[in-house]
Amino acid sequence: MKKVLSLSLSMILAASVALAGCGNDNSGSNSQGSDGNEGAAKSDVQIGMVTDVGGVNDKSFNQSAWEALQAVEAESGAKVKYLQSKSDSDYNTNLNEFVQNNYNLTWGIGFQLADAIKTVAEQNPESNLAIIDSVVDAPNVKSVTFAEEQGSFLVGVIAGKMTKTNKVGFVGGMNSPLIKRFEVGFREGVKAVNPDAKFIPTYTGNFDKPDEGKTAAATLYNDGVDIIFHAAGATGTGVFNEGLSRKKSGQDVWVIGVDKDQSIEFGDEITLTSMIKKVDEAVKKVSLELVNGTFEGGIEELDLADNAVGIAETSTANVPEDVLKLVDEYKEKIISGEIVVPTE
Structure with missing residues (x-):
């Protein structure tokens, strides 16, 4: 219950x-x-x-x-x-x-x-x-x-609507059923609003290796990805560091944070939104x-019905109002049961 x-x-x-x-x-x-x-x-x-x-x-x-x-x-x-x-x-x-x-x-x-x-x-x-x-x-x-997959679906909607290269990436830590829920939910959210977008997931195998997160992010960005969602714990710090480096050099790239509002730590300059748990x-x-x-x-x-997962309140800094409205619509569909987000 x-x-x-x-x-x-x-x-x-x-x-x-x-x-x-x-x-x-x-x-x-x-x-x-x-x-x-x-x-x-x-x-x-x-x-x-x-x-x-x-x-x-x-x-x-x-x-x-x-x-x-x-x-x-x-x-x-x-x-x-x-x-x-x-x-x-x-x-x-x-x-x-x-x-x-x-x-x-x-x-x-x-x-x-x-x-x-x-x-x-x-x-x-x-x-x-x-x-x-x-x-x-x-x-x-x-x-x-x-229900990580539900919150991840919502940030997937944001990524699917806001990607300019039509390539979206995911960096996971350990490839486990839990982290897979983040990946699958995110993928399904992207697909729901942008079925033509290419989705590229990768795993580092670790939650405590920022250097590996930085390398994984660099590979994705080099492949043309412009938005990366990470579910990699401290390894995700490296994803943000790589994104910030590229942002400062003029590349239009973003990172989606996880678990807490990571714009507080890394700033609105690179944090598109965060999946809150x-x-x-x-x-x-x-x-x-x-x-x-x-x-x-x-x-x-x-x-979602318990308000235990969702998107950061600071998403308004970088996500347009019409996209946030769409996120709310999908949120209600998930809560009502009209959409059942898969976990694998």
Whole structure:
């Protein structure tokens, strides 16, 4: 069952009152938390977060998740901390560090942590865990997934209407079912409004290699592509860097960001639009459920109808009004079920 991404003001206020007066210890190596704002309610609740290899400063979903936990800390006084994974072998170790230190909730950010989350959850049935972008079938795990293909379809509509070379590209990180949903949704959006456009996808195989993203983007731009959508985590930084370099040399090229409004980081000069996936709101919602004592394991599936995916509000900077109107029309068709966006 889908749940609305919202938390009532009364629940937040109730949590603040209930937690007032408790202590908050924010010590520990790698802790990126703060003591919170003066006067904020304090809590003994501890929430940990393990990044995938893209790192906490990936300008994408890891960063969004961490920003959400910082907001939870500010609102509730809960102690928050992250551990950054440098390789797949760090996942179990990092998750276990939080669990063995009796953290009340441990997040795994990204589908690559699914196996580790399942193992740790089964070994520690009294511990609460949560994961973004994958489903882990365990009673003590909250799994949050998104309809990436729906949001990607909408930015595909923008690319299909705005390409001048009639060539549109996609740069993915790891070629997985999750990233494939971004690719396929984007492709279908382009096709819906511009069936003659050539669509060129490519994968780097990594989420933490900006240089590989730059090389992939250069290849696409050299092939005549003028708009690239990336779903590659920190590797996507290289896509933006290549686009910016070409833009400054006079080439009319664009990049479409992913997961959060990447124009904030890279500027409107190169960011045509961004496909928003509200990882931050999902992480904040579930974490506050833990703070309030209402956390439950299970699956939470979020889509356009939940306003959990879509396009950045700053799209008005570069996308004409008539194209944005067309995007809204397709959005309503997807929500109503008139259009079912494929995932493969």
